Amino acid sequence: MTDDLLQLNLADLGLAYGLVLLSAALIRWQGYGGSGGLLRASLRMVVQLLAVGYLLEGVFALRHPLAVVAILAVMGLFALQVIGSRVQDKMPYFYRVMAGALLVGCGLVTWFFCVGVVGVEPWYEPRYLIPLAGMIVGNSMNGAALAAERLAVQVRRGRTEIEAALCLGASPRQAVAPLLGSSFKAAMIPATNTMAAMGIVALPGMMTGQILSGTAPIVAVRYQIAIMCAITGAVALTTLLILHIGYRNYFTADQRLKS
Template sequence: MNNTSYMEIGLVPLFLSVGFVLLSCTLSFIRGLGLEKSLLLATARTFIQLFAVGYILQFLFQSGQWYWVAAFFIASILTATQIVRGNVGKQSTSYLLPSFASILLTSFFILTVVTGGIIEVNPWWDARFFIPIGGMIISNTMNALGISLGYYFKQMEARRGEVEMRLLLGASPAEASQPIVREALVLGMRPSINTMMSVGIVALPGMMTGQILAGADPVQAIRYQIVVLLMISTATALGSFLCLEWIRRRRFTRQGTLRS
């Protein structure tokens, strides 16, 4: 027994958990799904990536230097932006800068409020709080942008005639594209809303479960989880709104016509 407040997992039990993947591979082979290679590759990447991040976080926690925290934060946002690009694909209107800026502004604003104002961490950029909470905000904002941008670009092409007709009838670019932008925002925000609706009933959220397993008071874990859910819902809304508004302005010329 160790002197920590949580149960540690040794290397041998950790690698025994690979048996779950081997079971999945067996089922894939029996059913002819052809996913064995993908499952094994994903498992290997999981081990490599998470262990690498673990050592990086160890360094960040021990260094206590704000610039290393900032560098990791920016690198996470750059990676998230590239993932958004991979999900949305190539488009006639550039969306990389709007995506990066939206994630950056949204994440930094909400992070400083949470760490400095709600949790009252000192300093507010303490890596033990800033990095994990920032990761949750960035990843959820990234997912929201991937959904909302994908829908926006697809619908702007599919309903191009509808948008141009509104413009001919005297509507402004904002008015002509408003239905599509609204639908894209709703789709981007829907996953976080669904999570809030089902939390505690369908399953215990990840952060709350982690804190309880680490020995935290369940009531305190609940308070942290409430803050996390509320900040994520705000991040998805604010990030999607900023990005779509920026891209909507790029989608039209200064004369108010729809770009090809």
């Protein structure tokens, strides 16, 4: 089936990149600013994707578990860097909390999905594990960043209310319970909106890619439903871990709010 896939050569990519150049030219012509940032981001995208493509070809040919784990570790480190760059108000021990939550939340969901749902054998099969883990981690980053920043901002702004609740006998968990709830809801909005619009407003990338490669549409749909369930589970689990580990770092051992 994949023999029917239309190939893109460098000239085709050049034509496609012309749309970016056109966008940058229009932005510059209107004097809005930001055309330079758009061009830098597009060039970075091209370089990164080409590098990843050649790297994955080598990993797929090698099919060694250490190489796959190394790729996943690099992906996790870059995910931490991206989250850190997005979040301005950081909770105490920010990177420690993020790393632990992503490792447990995304790691468990990825393992369950690949081994339990898809039935990948061996478990380190790079053609399945790496792209599926990338989709799960990539989508979980948004929820993690939203949850961490929302909690940090609300704790900073609501210090008076939190301290008043503590003085009235509330536990730290009770004092920040409304903040945890609103932070969790904010983190789940992107995943919820994506699921609600999927299939009617837009065809998702994984499904589109499989159809273009020759997969039967109904098979592609099943895969897309499964991966969206995995992504939503990973976002929810990662966010819960961030919030329920992170809020404790705002309080001392004797249950006082840290300055």
